[in-house]
Structures are given as C-alpha cells and as structure tokens.
Amino acid sequence: MITNRDTKILEAILFASGSPILEDDLKDKMLNKKDFKQEIDNLKEFYKDRGINLIKTGNKWSFRTSESIKDELTIFKTQKRKLSRAAIETLSIIAYQQPITRSEIENIRGVQMGRGSIDHLMEIGWIKPSGRKNIPGKPALWVTTELFMEHFGIEKISDLPNKDELKASGFLEKRSAIATITDIAGKNDLIEDQDTEEEETLDDFIPEETST
C-alpha cells in the first residue's frame, strides 16, 4: 500500500506530539489542506481495530492506546531521577578510593555528611559495607557493588579512567569543565546544587523523564 504524504505527516505529528493537537494546527501542516477531513477519517478508520486508536476530543485529535486492552495491560513506567550532588560525589569517591571510611570521604569532600548520602546509595544498592578499618573505633569500610558496575556500564573498577585519562579526555580541563557544567545547568537541571540537607536527598531528586 502506498501511503500518501499527508497521511504520513498527520500520523507522525500526532504520534510525536504525545498530546492532543488542534485540528487547525494539523491542517496547517498538510500539503493539501482541503483533504483534511478525508485524510483524518481514513486514519481513524485505519486504526479503528488496532492497539492504538485515533480519537477526537473537542476540536483536538490524538492517538491513544486502545480501550479494548486497557483492562489487561498495565504499563510499568520508570521515573528517572538523578542523584543529588552530595550523593554522586560520595559515590565517585567510593568508586575510586574503595575501600574507604565515611570520615575519609568527608575529609576529601571537605564537608560533613549526614547519614543521607551513604544510606541512600546503599538503598539503591550501589554501595555496601565491607569489613572494618583497623583503627580506633573500627569504622566500616565502603565499597561499590556489582549493581553499581552494571548500572554505570563498566566491567571492572579498574576500567574507570585514571586521573591522567580524565585529564586527557577533557574532564579536568578547567575551561571545558566550567562550560559543560553551566551548559547543562542552563538546559537540564541535572543535579541539585545543594550540599546540605543530606537527610532529604530522596526528595531532592528531579524526576526527569519516564519510560517503560
């Protein structure tokens, strides 16, 4: 079957927009605007018995998943969140310098931590305690887990770029580092810029996008 260009345009716009679109806006994008009625009716008919249907609500059109399967089908969507800055810093220090105690981490970061970051990283399953350091107080030593490596897509901890490689890859380049951070900060709010409130980090996360 040869699909008419206007059909394709309507289909794609309705799909890509993700929310209902005004009839006039749809017409606007067509090559032969006078065919709108016929095109949209054809499309509606075409999708009538499929997994997605074309629906008109008010003067807007949209695709939506079919009523006929709604009872059996539950979609699991994932809400993606970024770690707080405190947590990602803590995680990176553990990753590079494991095994390491909490006070050693605090030393490197130059700030005291609440329980938040460590607890939270442990809850996600990216770090775990592994033995105790043989100094007074016998503090717990922290290491990263298999799950951590899985999530970040590395096979071995030694695969992490070392300091020279970070430098050579541009991570330590002052200019680009600043540019990158401000770039991102402007466009996507990736990381909460908060050092405090470790206890509340769970609420700090920014839901990013969702997917199944």
Added chain:
Amino acid sequence: MITNRDTKILEAILFASGSPILEDDLKDKMLNKKDFKQEIDNLKEFYKDRGINLIKTGNKWSFRTSESIKDELTIFKTQKRKLSRAAIETLSIIAYQQPITRSEIENIRGVQMGRGSIDHLMEIGWIKPSGRKNIPGKPALWVTTELFMEHFGIEKISDLPNKDELKASGFLEKRSAIATITDIAGKNDLIEDQDTEEEETLDDFIPEETST
C-alpha cells in the same frame, strides 16, 4: 481486518512507552510468546511505509517518526548544541574501530585530541570506556553505547554504513602509518632549535614503527 490481540498489545506498549523497549520485556507481555518474532515482523512490515516506523536498535524496539517526512517535523526539533567536526570524526573512528584507545584515535586523525571530544561524546552518552588494552600503560579502551545505536538508528555495529569497504581497504587495521606527528614532536624538541635543519636532526623523523 481483525487484529490479533497480541498485535494490539505490542502496538500499545510500544506506542505508550515513548522510548525503546527491550525485546524480552515485549515478549513478556504477550499471550503467545513464541509468536513474538512473527508478530513483530508483521508489525514492522505494517508500518514500513507509514508516518511512524517500527525500528530495532541493539536489542530494543521502538516506534519513531519516519525519516521520509523529517522536513515537515522540524517543529519538534530540539537542537541544543553543535557537535564539532573533531567530535563527530572521533565518534565515527570509535564506532568503526572499537574498542580503541585514545592514542590510536589520535594516530588516525594525525592530531592530538583537543579538549571537548571524548568528554563531550561521553556526556551525550554515545561512548563509554570498556576495559583496558593490554599494552604498557594499560590505556582505557573506548566503545560506543546502546544509546549511540538508538540515536543513529543502527541495529548492529556491523551494520554501520560502508563498514565492509573500510575493512576491505585495510583502514580498520590499527597500524600506525607514520608515528603520530605529535609523538615525534614529543620525543625530539625540534621546534626549539628549528632554525638549523641539520641532516642529523632530520633523521630523527624516521618513524619507528612504519609498516607498509
């Protein structure tokens, strides 16, 4: 036309997810899992010439708008930043030669990596380090990611355009043709006493590992 229930389910999930879904997760939702291959192939064929297409990248499936109407969809374009020629060349060298070290990339490009190629590509999520090469210094090896395949609509790395031609011409071998210019520069401080071009210093230019 009566649409099979599994077809509807697949259609609905793929539509509702809005991003690529693992083949296994799709199969999971079906009533007759063994029919997966046939169902998905039918769907792919069904949408082949429409405004939205069903595409496989890596081991994930997704609906996306058809490239044939990209000019009409510029309304959705989310252009955020430019990728430098250095970055795109570096990306394709990594894509075709992976896994590859930074200095091997530099050798092909004949120039030292400026800032902002590797880190930038990594920030977009198109490359990642994977293992280390078993040579002195154990340099990190770089590979492309699933996200790279998703973004470029590539099903398998072996499907990269012109891969066979490159291979046949011997360009995918990692021999260094002439020791990297910068390598040579590093070894002999030529530039400092450049006013006299004595034969002896020029001899130093003879590459150490030229192969033909």
Added chain:
Amino acid sequence: MLDITNEIEDSAPLKQFNITLNSYEGPIDLLLELARKQKVDLSEISILELTEQYINFINEYQDIHLEIAADYLVMAAWLTYLKSRLLLPKEEKSEDHTPEELEEALKYQLQRLEAFQSVSKKLYKRPLIGRDVFYGGSSEGLKVKYNITYSSTLFDLLRAYSSIIQQEEKPSNLTIAFSELYSVDNAIQRLKSIFGEVTEWTNFLNLIPKFNSNKIVNKSILSSNFVASLELAKNGFIDVKQNNVFGNIFVKLRKS
C-alpha cells in the same frame, strides 16, 4: 539522558590565502585538503607535489601569522626530509625505510583519514533522534505503574570525581600570557634584515618599528632595538655613534 541534537559545525575549507589554520584538524587534515585540490585519486597523488604545496603553504602562512602550531612545523620538517630522500640518489641500504615506503605510509595515512572523514559525514547524515526522527506516543488510556530508577550516568560520576580532584590541586597551573613586548632577538633579526640599505649614518630612531598606543610596548621597542644595535656593533656588523650625551644615536652598516 541528555536529549541532545547536534549539528556538525561547518568548517571552512581552503577558500583563499588568508585562511586560518584553525579550520584544519591537524597537519594530516591540511595535507588532505591540499591533496583534494590536486583533484586526482588519492592513490595516484604526487607526494612530491603535495609536499611542496604543504611546505609553501606553511612558509607563507608563517610570514603572515608568525605563530604556528608545532604539529604543523614538525610535519613540514618531516616532509622536507621526505622530499630530500625522494630527490636524492638512492643511498645504499643505510636506512630502515626506503623513501618509497615512507611515501606509501603517508598515502595510507591520508587515505585512511579521508575514509573516516567521509564515513563520519555519512554517519551524521543518518536520521538522528531529536533532529530528524522523534519518539512520541502517549499512554493515555492505559494503566500505568511507576517505579523509580536512577539515571545518573558514568559521565556524571566522572565529572563529580574530576571536580573533587580539581579542587585538591587547584593552584597547580600558572599560565603565562603571551607578551606583546619586543624581544632583543627579534630586534637583532629585524635590524640585520634592514641594515643592507643603511650605508650612511642614519638616526637610530628612524630604523625602529612604528610606535603604537601602548607605552610599555613602545619602551620595549626602543630598548630592545637599542640593545640589539649595541650587540650588532659588538659583532662588528654596524657602527654606532653619539655626538653628545643624551643626543641622537646614529648607526650605519660597517664596510667590510
């Protein structure tokens, strides 16, 4: 994940002479551009001709811009060497590599870079998510359950760690800004080049470069040239005289 759409920056190829080297990605890239101007298949290219073009290009470029990246000079020197090897009668197997081997190696490097440049363009022309094709869909009408995953990437992790290392080693770099001041070496070279014509006693002030608006730079012009003239006098290259204290200084070429 960042939803980024990218555009290749158009880099201007050879337009006219006053191009900048910044539009090239290194010496091989420049060579490749010069080779393309020969308009023949790369495997047929005359390396000797290419070598000359490259060396000429670099020389002329240097005359205008003075500064030039080391990479380009090293390549120029390498090519000069290659050229001499190609032109000179063959030596008895004293070297590890014959000129033909070197020539072949250079061709290979050029062809390989060209191949990758061309596939990188092809790759980038593919329909790209967010630029040419789009995800979409909506789950309206379906039951949705949410669960949470963390989208922090390896990049985030490395960046976090890098910023920590960077804080630790903050004051390690000192960048010395390029100086506009005139050096004695420059002044000597410059004076040498113009003294051919100075056969009569000439006021020193007429021989130095034009002053500009910056006082400190002007002082450096004056003092560097003064020291240079003393140096040249000491070497017997010129004569210097001053008729009275704080008076004008006159110089001329010493007749040999």
